[in-house]
Amino acid sequence: METLTPVFDVAAIRQDFPILNQTIHGKPLVYFDNAATSQKPLPVIQALNEYYRSYNANIHRGIHTLAEKATAQYEATRETVRQFINAAYREEIIFTRGSTEAINLVAATFGRQNVQAGDEVIISTMEHHSNIVPWQMLCEEKGATLKVIPITDEGEIILEEYEKLLSERTKVVALVYVSNSLGTINPVKEVIDLAHKYGAKVLLDGAQATVHLDIDVQALDCDFYVLSSHKMYGPTGVGALYGKRELLEAMPPYQGGGEMIKEVSFEKTTYNELPYKFEAGTPNIADTVAFKAAIDYINKIGKSVIAEYEHELLAYGTEALSQIEGLRIIGQAREKISVISFVIKGIHHQDVGIILDTQGIAVRTGHHCTQPMMHRFGIPGTSRASFAMYNTKEEIDRLVQGLHKVKKMFA
Amino acid sequence: MTINEIQDEIVEEFSLFEDWADKYEYIIDVGKKLPPLPAQYKTEENIIKGCQSQVWLHASLNSEGKVIFEGDSDAIIVRGLIGLLIRVLSNQKPEDIAKANIYFIDKVGMSGHLAQTRSNGLASMVKQMKLYGLAYQVKQEVK
Numbered sequence: 001m002e003t004l005t006p007v008f009d010v011a012a013i014r015q016d017f018p019i020l021n022q023t024i025h026g027k028p029l030v031y032f033d034n035a036a037t038s039q040k041p042l043p044v045i046q047a048l049n050e051y052y053r054s055y056n057a058n059i060h061r062g063i064h065t066l067a068e069k070a071t072a073q074y075e076a077t078r079e080t081v082r083q084f085i086n087a088a089y090r091e092e093i094i095f096t097r098g099s100t101e102a103i104n105l106v107a108a109t110f111g112r113q114n115v116q117a118g119d120e121v122i123i124s125t126m127e128h129h130s131n132i133v134p135w136q137m138l139c140e141e142k143g144a145t146l147k148v149i150p151i152t153d154e155g156e157i158i159l160e161e162y163e164k165l166l167s168e169r170t171k172v173v174a175l176v177y178v179s180n181s182l183g184t185i186n187p188v189k190e191v192i193d194l195a196h197k198y199g200a201k202v203l204l205d206g207a208q209a210t211v212h213l214d215i216d217v218q219a220l221d222c223d224f225y226v227l228s229s230h231k232m233y234g235p236t237g238v239g240a241l242y243g244k245r246e247l248l249e250a251m252p253p254y255q256g257g258g259e260m261i262k263e264v265s266f267e268k269t270t271y272n273e274l275p276y277k278f279e280a281g282t283p284n285i286a287d288t289v290a291f292k293a294a295i296d297y298i299n300k301i302g303k304s305v306i307a308e309y310e311h312e313l314l315a316y317g318t319e320a321l322s323q324i325e326g327l328r329i330i331g332q333a334r335e336k337i338s339v340i341s342f343v344i345k346g347i348h349h350q351d352v353g354i355i356l357d358t359q360g361i362a363v364r365t366g367h368h369c370t371q372p373m374m375h376r377f378g379i380p381g382t383s384r385a386s387f388a389m390y391n392t393k394e395e396i397d398r399l400v401q402g403l404h405k406v407k408k409m410f411a
Numbered sequence: 412m413t414i415n416e417i418q419d420e421i422v423e424e425f426s427l428f429e430d431w432a433d434k435y436e437y438i439i440d441v442g443k444k445l446p447p448l449p450a451q452y453k454t455e456e457n458i459i460k461g462c463q464s465q466v467w468l469h470a471s472l473n474s475e476g477k478v479i480f481e482g483d484s485d486a487i488i489v490r491g492l493i494g495l496l497i498r499v500l501s502n503q504k505p506e507d508i509a510k511a512n513i514y515f516i517d518k519v520g521m522s523g524h525l526a527q528t529r530s531n532g533l534a535s536m537v538k539q540m541k542l543y544g545l546a547y548q549v550k551q552e553v554k
Contacts, residue, residue, distance in 0.1 A: 350489065
């Protein structure tokens with residue numbers, strides 16, 4: 001009998017990503033900057049092309065054929081995203097420009113409505129700036145206080161300290177599911193359950209997590225969840241906010257304009273129903289349509305198979321990089337996705353990045369938009385290699401060779 | 412030597428290198444040899460903030476009325492770039508610095524090679540140095 005276990009064929013997968021097939025400074029490209037943005041497979045590129053070539057039209061309200069097709073495709077992405085994170089209802093999926101806009105939307109609507117003077121918002125030390133600044137702005141405006149969950153030297157949040165921060169004053173807990181600079185997978189279920197005991201609502205920043213982990217917003221019972229297409233092999237400029245329906249319904253609109261209204265007069269405007277209430281103006285139709293192709297691609301290969309392979313890369317990379325003298329991995333949490341952040345003694349991360357680039361290896365260097373966390377570790381920044389499904393062990397070997405060269409040049 | 416003569420000299424030197432690895436070896440070497448900026452000049456005032464690395468730039472006028480630049484960075488390649496800029500613009504008259512056309516960066520292919528973020532940092536360094544030149548020029552004219 002034939003088994004139906006999907007076979008993971010990285011060589012075949014690489015064929016689907018045309019961008020990988022190029023040389024940088026005469027060397028085959030090694031793309032290890034996937035946590036910043038992942039590359040796009042052919043079906044995504046084709047979907048974009050197809051949209052503009054054959055059915056570009058403004059969505060909703062149009063009665064002609066192209067408008068109907070565009071609307072159907074746009075809404076099909078909504079349904080695909082809903083399934084991908086297992087939301088209960090399609091209207092719980094609001095399209096945004098990305099995770100950042102989704103967090104800003106929640107802070108500006110739910111936050112303004114529910115956080116008042118004396119209230120508290122809890123975030124963690126390892127948040128991306130996009131999950132710090134919107135809450136800081138809200139707290140400043142309202143006279144509320146921002147509290148921060150501390151982390152260990154390994155890069156894990158300290159749950160006992162988190163518990164101490166919680167109180168009846170806590171209105172929102174905003175936590176990154178997976179850290180972009182450490183790779184840590186946070187114990188979000190525990191965080192959510194504890195927050196709910198105090199009546200606080202929880203927003204999960206799923207920008208990194210969504211492409212790597214199985215996401216089930218109902219099982220997690222999170223109140224809000226945000227994600228970005230471009231970190232999931234999809235186009236840039238589109239993402240989504242998930243919110244529990246009753247919360248979204250009670251929230252005021254974010255931006256005013258077309259699409260989000262039911263009826264407008266100069267005296268009074270009534271708002272459209274979910275999800276359109278939060279989607280003012282003509283959205284990014286093309287990229288949203290192509291986003292579906294990215295999720296379909298992930299589903300076709302199989303998320304668990306991808307996760308298994310990426311974990312293999314993480315283990316291999318961690319082992320190989322640990323052998324390099326003077327190299328220290330920042331972020332050694334027990335639960336990690338395929339991200340390795342590191343510093344090399346005596347060598348600035350910018351120098352590491354420039355010399356790796358001359359060898360065709362793309363890593364990210366700097367503070368990764370997590371400056372408070374870099375302060376926590378007492379470093380200005382790191383070099384970060386983040387792996388995706390199309391990366392290989394041979395490429396990790398290239399990175400190791402590259403780092404030896406870096407060490408030699410700066411010795 | 413004039414600013415342009417020094418620039419041409421650097422362009423000439425770089426033309427000897429075959430690839431970017433060699434060019435970087437050279438820049439790193441300049442960076443390693445650049446004397447560190449005395450601690451008292453590593454102030455908030457002298458900092459040019461970049462996303463990746465920090466740059467300090469200090470200027471003073473010597474007895475011959477020429478501007479002396481000193482600089483530093485926490486990253487070596489950037490130190491090397493500072494070293495090259497100092498070689499071109501330090502010990503020159505304020506008015507010459509203020510009106511200088513810095514072309515060697517383009518000519519050695521650095522602006523094309525260095526990523527936008529890095530060449531931006533370089534651009535703000537050049538701008539800052541020219542501003543110093545202008546400031547000293549105005550100061551001398553007032554006198």
